[in-house]
Amino acid sequence: MSDANPYAMLLEPVQIGPVTARNRFYQVPHCTGLGHLRPRADAAVRGMKAEGGWAVVSNQETEIHPTSDLSPYAEGRLWDARDVPALWLMTDAVHAHGALAAIQLVHNGNHAQNLLTRAPVLAPSEMSVDMTHPKQAQAMDKADIREFRRWHREAALRAKDAGFDIIYVYAGHNMTLAQHFMLPHMNQRSDEYGGSLENRVRLTRELLEDTHEAVGDSCAVALRFAIDEMVGADGMQASEEGRAVVELLADLPDLWDVNVADWSNDSATTRFQPGDGYQNAFLSHVKQITRKPVVGVGRLTSPDMMLSMVKKGIVDLIGAARPSIADPFIPKKIEEGRIDEIRECIGCNICVSSDNLGIPIRCTQNPTMGEEWRRGWHPEIIPPKKSNADTLVIGGGPAGLECATQLARRGYQVTLAEASAEFGGRVAKESKLPGLAAWSRVVDYRLIDLKQRGNVQLFTDSRLDGDQVAELGVEHVFVATGSHWRTDGIGRSTQRHMPQIEQTAKVLTPDDIMNGLLPPDGPVMIYDDDHIYLAGVIAEKLATAGYQVVFVTPESLVSTYAVNTLEQPRIQARLIELGIDIRCNQVLTAVKGDIARIGCAFTGRETDIPCASTILVTERHRETALYDSLHGIGLKTLELIGDAASPGLIVDAVFAGHRAARDFERPKAEADKDWFRREIIDLEET
Ligand code: ADP
Ligand code: SF4
Numbered sequence: 001m002s003d004a005n006p007y008a009m010l011l012e013p014v015q016i017g018p019v020t021a022r023n024r025f026y027q028v029p030h031c032t033g034l035g036h037l038r039p040r041a042d043a044a045v046r047g048m049k050a051e052g053g054w055a056v057v058s059n060q061e062t063e064i065h066p067t068s069d070l071s072p073y074a075e076g077r078l079w080d081a082r083d084v085p086a087l088w089l090m091t092d093a094v095h096a097h098g099a100l101a102a103i104q105l106v107h108n109g110n111h112a113q114n115l116l117t118r119a120p121v122l123a124p125s126e127m128s129v130d131m132t133h134p135k136q137a138q139a140m141d142k143a144d145i146r147e148f149r150r151w152h153r154e155a156a157l158r159a160k161d162a163g164f165d166i167i168y169v170y171a172g173h174n175m176t177l178a179q180h181f182m183l184p185h186m187n188q189r190s191d192e193y194g195g196s197l198e199n200r201v202r203l204t205r206e207l208l209e210d211t212h213e214a215v216g217d218s219c220a221v222a223l224r225f226a227i228d229e230m231v232g233a234d235g236m237q238a239s240e241e242g243r244a245v246v247e248l249l250a251d252l253p254d255l256w257d258v259n260v261a262d263w264s265n266d267s268a269t270t271r272f273q274p275g276d277g278y279q280n281a282f283l284s285h286v287k288q289i290t291r292k293p294v295v296g297v298g299r300l301t302s303p304d305m306m307l308s309m310v311k312k313g314i315v316d317l318i319g320a321a322r323p324s325i326a327d328p329f330i331p332k333k334i335e336e337g338r339i340d341e342i343r344e345c346i347g348c349n350i351c352v353s354s355d356n357l358g359i360p361i362r363c364t365q366n367p368t369m370g371e372e373w374r375r376g377w378h379p380e381i382i383p384p385k386k387s388n389a390d391t392l393v394i395g396g397g398p399a400g401l402e403c404a405t406q407l408a409r410r411g412y413q414v415t416l417a418e419a420s421a422e423f424g425g426r427v428a429k430e431s432k433l434p435g436l437a438a439w440s441r442v443v444d445y446r447l448i449d450l451k452q453r454g455n456v457q458l459f460t461d462s463r464l465d466g467d468q469v470a471e472l473g474v475e476h477v478f479v480a481t482g483s484h485w486r487t488d489g490i491g492r493s494t495q496r497h498m499p500q501i502e503q504t505a506k507v508l509t510p511d512d513i514m515n516g517l518l519p520p521d522g523p524v525m526i527y528d529d530d531h532i533y534l535a536g537v538i539a540e541k542l543a544t545a546g547y548q549v550v551f552v553t554p555e556s557l558v559s560t561y562a563v564n565t566l567e568q569p570r571i572q573a574r575l576i577e578l579g580i581d582i583r584c585n586q587v588l589t590a591v592k593g594d595i596a597r598i599g600c601a602f603t604g605r606e607t608d609i610p611c612a613s614t615i616l617v618t619e620r621h622r623e624t625a626l627y628d629s630l631h632g633i634g635l636k637t638l639e640l641i642g643d644a645a646s647p648g649l650i651v652d653a654v655f656a657g658h659r660a661a662r663d664f665e666r667p668k669a670e671a672d673k674d675w676f677r678r679e680i681i682d683l684e685e686t
């Protein structure tokens with residue numbers, strides 16, 4: 001640490017109960033979709049954060065008992081002593097790099113459906129389970145509460161055995177029993193655990209006391225607390241009961257980890273919450289009430305913001321989940337004055353979607369995330385070149401940019417040719433749409449890196465054809481020419497019955513809109529068979545520009561895939577607020593003149609919509625013409641990557657570019673032998 005470092009304050013140690021964090025960088029608990037099902041992979045994710053300089057590295061919510069069974073999701077599990085060895089993997093990996101390991105113990109109450117265990121669901125009062133599973137929870141009686149406290153205490157002891165330094169009591173995200181008891185709409189009890197706030201907080205107080213008593217001699221006891229439900233006077237507010245909870249528990253936890261609920265508010269996307277530090281207003285008074293250290297989050301990627309939060313006394317520790325996923329090495333980079341090298345989270349929540357889908361974590365910005373153990377990938381280190389081969393990457397979208405960046409880091413000579421006037425491909429275009437500005441970080445991070453390297457030549461306005469590639473004489477070519485939106489209306493809902501689209505109909509695609517074309521005056525119908533963000537942001541753009549927009553989708557929700565990124569309700573609300581006419585469960589059947597015909601997805605009953613134009617957001621055609629033309633020219637490497645190989649999300653394109661660069665000149669047999677290491681179930685009886 002150097003005093004000349006303007007961020008030196010962020011590198012100061014912080015005492016947390018009986019343990020000391022070496023600096024102020026704190027990776028708060030976050031899910032990985034790995035959890036108890038893939039413990040080696042999870043341990044490697046956490047170990048990488050420790051290597052990257054985080055002082056505290058937490059795991060994800062960790063079920064303490066079979067009555068809190070989050071199956072089929074892969075969270076942490078510590079039901080009994082047999083779960084301890086898998087957690088040693090993580091604590092060893094974290095300790096190996098000098099960081100503290102934290103565990104987020106949880107009982108999820110009615111948020112757990114207990115689908116694996118078939119155990120009764122527990123809650124403060126009678127109520128349905130939190131998800132759509134048709135099942136109800138039973139109100140806990142006093143004996144149940146005593147049992148719950150015993151489970152929590154025993155789990156804390158097991159967590160200590162597993163090597164954790166910080167042990168959480170978790171009252172957040174509207175997903176845990178401790179918080180459920182605090183919330184009047186979930187707690188209608190008339191005993192000493194219900195009614196007054198003091199009574200509703202009693203259980204959390206007892207859990208904190210129990211945990212201190214069990215493990216407090218050597219482990220810090222943290223409280224993760226959702227101070228505001230973000231529903232105004234309808235729920236807990238930071239300025240009212242949220243503050244009162246902090247006053248009631250003040251110095252009882254060794255650490256306050258404070259955030260907002262529910263998860264969609266805590267992990268808000270940049271589309272709906274553009275600024276980092278967006279939770280500061282909810283946190284700012286906590287430190288005035290407690291003498292214990294406070295950690296807060298809010299998609300903190302800017303060192304200046306971090307510093308100002310510490311200087312202003314908002315927090316003692318800089319909490320991060322997503323920023324630490326996008327760049328596990330933020331602390332090291334700040335320590336070493338490499339601010340430009342920070343790979344900033346773009347707030348797209350693809351990482352969150354992994355957990356919601358029950359698959360290993362992935363990240364748009366950091367293609368190595370989740371691949372540390374199974375593929376042996378490191379976010380900062382890539383094997384050096386194997387030869388002095390020259391490489392050519394054609395197409396400067398996310399796939400081409402990432403491929404070029406990693407080839408250059410390996411030390412190869414790299415030429416990157418882009419047809420248009422700017423780099424970025426779809427990202428450059430999409431980031432100009434409403435709410436997606438932060439996505440340009442995908443381009444910026446890579447271009448900044450590429451421009452600093454002497455072994456890279458960058459060309460825009462360079463649409464290459466087969467002859468030009470042959471003339472260049474580079475024998476190793478990666479083709480990342482992307483894709484374009486189709487105009488015939490074919491998509492997943494219309495595969496069997498292609499829509500009848502008259503030649504004269506005014507049909508546009510997202511490419512047209514992103515290229516600056518506007519529909520003619522009059523109503524515009526947007527048909528979304530893509531189901532994530534694009535159709536919604538185009539609708540928003542056009543409605544804001546004064547168009548009358550009809551949004552048609554064969555799904556029963558707008559942007560239904562965005563359920564996984566926690567954005568769906570916000571998207572639908574925004575379109576409604578913009579006065580957009582939303583037609584769900586409707587399939588496009590024809591566009592004739594100024595009429596679009598749609599049919600009910602269930603009955604087929606047809607309706608006509610008057611519209612001056614139609615925007616089709618259905619599927620994409622891959623741009624493979626150049627690739628096809630290069631087969632006969634004797635190249636030693638010819639690889640099609642990104643959307644040109646398989647149109648998908650930006651995260652997929654970045655991953656494809658990264659993998660191609662890593663696998664370049666890797667013996668094919670080795671690359672093909674196993675795709676990645678697997679954690680195979682042990683058949684030994686337990
Ligand atoms: P991906 O997501 O796979 O990176 P994109 O569509 O975002 O794909 O980017 C592909 C890029 O390739 C676009 O910027 C496009 O202009 C560029 N491109 C397409 N064909 C050529 C070509 N023949 N020569 C150079 N660049 C090309
Ligand atoms: Fe950030 Fe998106 Fe990566 Fe998640 S997936 S960490 S939101 S860039």
